Amino acid sequence: MRTGLVIEDNENNMVLMTRLLEKAGYRTLWAPTGMQGAEMAIKQRPDFIILDIQLPDIDGMEVLRKIRTSEIGNTIPVIAVTSFAMAGDKERLLAAGCDEYIEKPIDPRRVISQLKRVIGEIP
């Protein structure tokens, strides 16, 4: 069973995301801040990371930079979650090292299919 790390400060959104992932057959970890998220990613080596870009302590982009510059490097796929109206560029996020990009409000079925594609479960 694969494990996903959800870095998300809002509890409701975290519950939504973890419940969705569990129903799809994944185990989940949760980090409510950017710093905790980066730490957990490096220490626990999840199979994928769902990263909210707006976090209370450090910016999601900063979390991404920490992960990519750590010893785990590019080995773990990261899916960024952001709001459309607040979006920075999809391209900007991809260029910074994200593997996929999800807009809020999320479409549950679509999130799962995007995830499966990223981690290579479906082509």
Next chain:
Amino acid sequence: MKRRTFLFLTSGVYRTAIDGGAASLGYFLAPVIILLIFSFLETPPAMADVRTVTVGVYENAPKVFTSESGKPSGIFIDVIEYIAKSEGWNLRYVHGTWAEGLDRLAKGQIDLMPDVAYTADREKVYSFHKVPVLSVWSQVYARKGSGIQSILDLNGKRIAALEKTIQLETFTRLTNSFGLKITLIPVPDYKTEFEMVAEGKADAGVTNRFYGLMHARKAGLEDTPVMFDPAPFFFAVPKGDPKHLLDTIDSRLSELKRDPRSAYYASLARWTSEEVQFKLPAWMQIIGLVFGGTLLMSLAGSLVLRHQVNERTRELKQINAELRFGEEKFFKAFHATPDAIVISRAADGLLLEVNEVFLAESGYLRDEALNHTTTDLNLWVEPGDRERYSATLREHGKVRDMEARFRTKSGKVLDGLVSGESILLDNEACILTIIRNVTERKKTEAELEKHRLHLEDMVEIRTSELSAANKKLKELDTLKSMFIASMSHELRTPLNSIIGFTGMTLQGMSGELNEEQKDNLTRAYFSARHLLDLITDVIDISKIEAGRVEAYPEEFFLREAVDDAIATIGPQLKDKGLIFEINVSRDMHLNTDRRRLLQCLINFLSNAVKFTESGKITVASRIADEQVSLSVSDTGIGIDGKDIARLFEPFERLETHLRVKAGGTGLGLYLTKKLVTDILRGSISVQSTEGQGSTFTITIPRDISDYPGVLDEKSGGDIL
């Protein structure tokens, strides 16, 4: 006034000089003339080659007549004698009546007939020269108290007139034309005519004015107001001018008429003035012609002189009157002007004349000012001003509006504008100075300046107050933006949860739902989405209105942006089964804010889909210069013309049968317009026919990277 006194004096002296000159000239001339006459008599001009000219004489004084001494006299005689003397002619007179004279002339028995009026008939028999000797009016004379006041009073009267004259012909014609019945009595000469009138044998007589002037009073007659036919009178010669006299007469006559002092005018003056009496007493005749002639000559001489003196006196009176008028004008101007005027002598600077304004403003009495210099009076506050004034006058001859300050007698200081001019008065170099008192004006100007400075101060204070307020406002604005930014996040986060959870449940991930549960959740789901859209639009609009939305230009292909927009709207499009057409070239690339353009396009497309039940939606582009037009056309319900103006207003949702079904925030087009104009720097327009469809078009620059307020590419994203 000094000048005026001088002028009177001048004209007085002049007149005295002329009078004295005339008198002494008269005394001087008399013996000379006597001598001349004596010498003339001693050498009679009986020379062999002298031409003899025979002249007819008849009685029509003063034009031509025989004097009491038996000598031919009158104006015509004076003229012909002058000519004879100048030309060396020897004159021979033949006396007779007027008719006899004309008859003799026609037969060639005489060479010249005086006093002949020109007519075409006479022209056949005689020849005339061209310059008339006289122009004479004809006039009716009657006994005193005749009561004749107009030509009509002549009706039924017996009128005597000279036979065979133009005068008689004209008079007859004239009276006939008035329908008058007149008994004409032709007479051989005017003397007979006047005698007949005087004796009552005729009621009135026609004669020329010259004769009348001279003889009427003596004959006991008076002139009537009836005057007519001014006619030119000439010398006449036999037809063809056998003795070639006419040219000579013309040239001499012209000469005589040109010179006002000529014998011609002397003769006129002599024979037409009733005052002139020259009847020689009987004892004089005994003494002899010599003395008589002498007297006559001196009389003529004095007449000429008197004429000259009168003429000159008249001219001087005229000049004097003109000068006095000019002087009066000057006097009035000098005193009536609101400016101070000073006339000073250039040589020593003494004031020769000042006007009342000067005295009133300087405070000096006339006697204190005159014959003093401005330095004596301590007038100039700055001595440098006086020097500057004199120097400018010396150099340019005049000064205009020089600013200077003056001290009055009481020590008060006045501001003045000084103008001056070098002038010549009685051949003496003088300076005319005009000072305009501008003290009040200066005061007003200073006051104005004070107010102006005060105003500037006030403006400065206000400006700093305003800029402080502005700074505060900017801070508040930043605060507001921050607030909106966090609000946006805070509002959206729970909404995203609601949408996520209801979406998950609706998608059956938490087990099967019955129809009612599904319907309830669907309503909750779309309400949450609608709320999210509203929040998003409101935030966008408030950010744009606060000027806090920057344009982030980037290079992209227009066609790709269009495809993205269609992909977003795709599901709705498919549900309705509409035909979709894209006429956008694949190689057109732009450098503008892609995300904002996309937002606009999606809005247009979403509207098009909402309001079109069947048919086609077309996206087309067109490039013109540096602008690109992008339009979305539909075959939907269209818009009533009267509603088009409201289309881009916030929360205006037009009343249509599709309104409820279409949904929407009522902010879409308002936001789109703001995005197009404020961010994409373009314009938006719409064409629509109700029931047929609409076309929304935006026209934007292809490249906005050089527009002011546009951020550099990739300089950063939206902070929210």
